[in-house]
Amino acid sequence: MTEALVTLDDVSVTLGGQSIVDHVQLTVSRGDIITVIGPNGAGKTTLIKAILGLQSISSGRIRRTPGLRLGYVPQHIHFQPTLPLTVKRFMALTGASPANCRAALERTAVNHLYESSIHHLSGGETQRVLIARALVRQPDLLVLDEPAQGVDVNGQAELYELIRELRDSLDCGVIMISHDLHLVMAATDKVLCLNQHVCCSGYPEQISHDPAFVELFGRHVADSVAIYHHHHNHDHNLHGDVVDNAQTETCHHHASH
Ligand SMILES: Nc1ncnc2c1ncn2[C@@H]1O[C@H](COP(=O)(O)OP(=O)(O)OP(=O)(O)O)[C@@H](O)[C@H]1O
Secondary structure, eight states, rough: OOOEEEEEEEEEETTTTTTEEEEEEEEETTOOOOEEETTSSSHHHHHHHHTSSSSSEEEEEEEEETTTTEEESSOOOOOOTTTTEEEEHHHHTTTTTHHHHHHHHHHTOGGTTTSSSSGGGOOOHHHHHHHHHHHHTOEEEEESTTTTTTHHHHHHHHHHHHHHHHHHHTOEEEEOSOOOHHHHHHHHHHHEEEESSSEEEOOOHHHOOOOHHHHHOOOHHHHHHOOOOOHHHOOOOOTEEEEOTOOOOOOOOOOOO
């Protein structure tokens, strides 16, 4: 059985008299990659801050497995432009040993930037350094708020691949927020669609057909993301052509290879 790392039981958050997170039920287990999607202002950041214990909740209950170690990659980080800051120094601020810092940077493939100024990094490199910083404590649960922001399309796919690799090598759970529905649908395990309350949740293919999802994002979006999840019941030859295999059924073959 998979180990539940965090369980939210009927969690609500009210801010300034407004309901921001409304009666959310959610379990994040070791090995999960859960992506929270939803429109601007839907309460996504508030929800993950509640999971991290950075946001107090108004009602409900959050249970964390004893000794749970959390790693957080926040949405915004402001580097003071006038203050020289190398990756090395930035990582050292965590209090981890240089060896641990370098190992974390190695895991996110940016060890070569150890001596570089943090101000000169590309969007993708910055995100990888931020993820490395979240890894130094060997987290059981990695929480990322829009890890792909400021990263170009190829870089985004690589970043998602990295997150999967980290999940496997660290044997942790992952919960993240993303705005790129296509990438989410192609690359995540489970999706939680939030609009204050949980509109729908499940595997990408299931939720793309859910009436609540269609209502929130529109039929056009739902149809365009559904194509990522046809059953892959055929092989390709070296030229990329489909080769029938013994079990091949009718395959509605869409573009996403
Ligand atoms: N301290 C606060 N007091 C009052 N309202 C707040 C407070 N913090 C956040 N909010 C409001 O809560 C709502 C949800 O904010 P949150 O940042 O969780 O949304 P989000 O889904 O992450 O949005 P986005 O996709 O734009 O990042 C917003 O309307 C925001 O204005």
